[in-house]
Amino acid sequence: MASTREMRLRIRSVKNISQVTRALEAVSASKVRRAVKAVMDTRPYATKAWQVLTHVAAQPGRSQLHPLLTERTDIKNALAVVITGDRGLAGAYNSNVIRFIAQSFDNYRVPVKYIAIGRKGRDLLFRRRKQVIADFSNLPPAPSFADVSAIGRLAVDSFLDGEVDEVFLVYTNFYTIARQTVELQKLLPLELETEHEHVVVDQTRKTHAAYIYEPDEREILDEIIPRFTALQVYQAILESLASEHAARMVAMRNATDNARELVGALQLAYNKVRQQAITNDILDIVGGAEALAQ
Numbered sequence: 001m002a003s004t005r006e007m008r009l010r011i012r013s014v015k016n017i018s019q020v021t022r023a024l025e026a027v028s029a030s031k032v033r034r035a036v037k038a039v040m041d042t043r044p045y046a047t048k049a050w051q052v053l054t055h056v057a058a059q060p061g062r063s064q065l066h067p068l069l070t071e072r073t074d075i076k077n078a079l080a081v082v083i084t085g086d087r088g089l090a091g092a093y094n095s096n097v098i099r100f101i102a103q104s105f106d107n108y109r110v111p112v113k114y115i116a117i118g119r120k121g122r123d124l125l126f127r128r129r130k131q132v133i134a135d136f137s138n139l140p141p142a143p144s145f146a147d148v149s150a151i152g153r154l155a156v157d158s159f160l161d162g163e164v165d166e167v168f169l170v171y172t173n174f175y176t177i178a179r180q181t182v183e184l185q186k187l188l189p190l191e192l193e194t195e196h197e198h199v200v201v202d203q204t205r206k207t208h209a210a211y212i213y214e215p216d217e218r219e220i221l222d223e224i225i226p227r228f229t230a231l232q233v234y235q236a237i238l239e240s241l242a243s244e245h246a247a248r249m250v251a252m253r254n255a256t257d258n259a260r261e262l263v264g265a266l267q268l269a270y271n272k273v274r275q276q277a278i279t280n281d282i283l284d285i286v287g288g289a290e291a292l293a294q
Helices: 004-057 093-105 119-127 145-160 217-293
Strands: 078-083 112-117 131-136 166-176 179-188
Touching (some): 078 093, 078 145, 078 217, 093 119, 093 166, 093 179, 093 217, 112 145, 131 145, 145 179, 145 217, 179 217
Parallel strands (some): 078 166, 112 131
16 A cells, blocks of 8 residues: 555645646636637628528539539549647547548548648548648637638649549537537538538528629639638638637546546545554554553
8 A cells, every 4th residue: 555655745746737737727718718709700701601602603504603613523532621639638629530530531432632730630640641731730829711721722722633523621510618529511512502500591592682793603703612612611620629629628627527536535545544554653652551561
């Protein structure tokens, strides 16, 4: 059995760890509030952009309007944009994304290339010997659209150049503090029939908003589709950031609670050892006194 000194050191060590986890929980709670606000602020813009794009691309001859709307029959390569975090201590947040990637693309019909957003995802993809063609790590804590627009441009250019025939987006969607799920979204070619979780188009309405376009639809699509693709990536990054901070806050809260329980158990064991030592000392004193009395 450990000595009282060793147990005191262990109790002190666990208490120090609980102070660290409590501080990380407080920091994550502050960050998750800002991240959720950023997500909510961008959703109205994403909704309106989706409505305008849907109206334009729903015109007759959709496949001739823009190459980013054209489905390719001969699929040879695919690209997945994977969003994870740069740091750990977020529970299963990063590993859930990579596990989802393995389930979705390990046995995919064509070879898959990857764009890694986040250092943890990049390292795990390399460890699994995946083909990572680009790495975007150490993004600002509150990234702007300009910070991530290059990611959307890279995906669009890879598709237009024929290097890939499909582009997918894998990210963690934020619902509540306690619920975040990894989701797969087809980014290119753009699927207008697919309803986004937060950008839902009402298909039951018989009337449509009237838009006047200047110049024509083709020039508008040349501008709006790449921008909307980058906007989807930006929105997914914001969703993932909010999910990461929420997961880290919950993980640190659980770690703090576990540390408190462990300290209680160690304190109880320490008290028992200390009481046993005191009892033994008293027995030694009594035994010595009796021996002197004889």
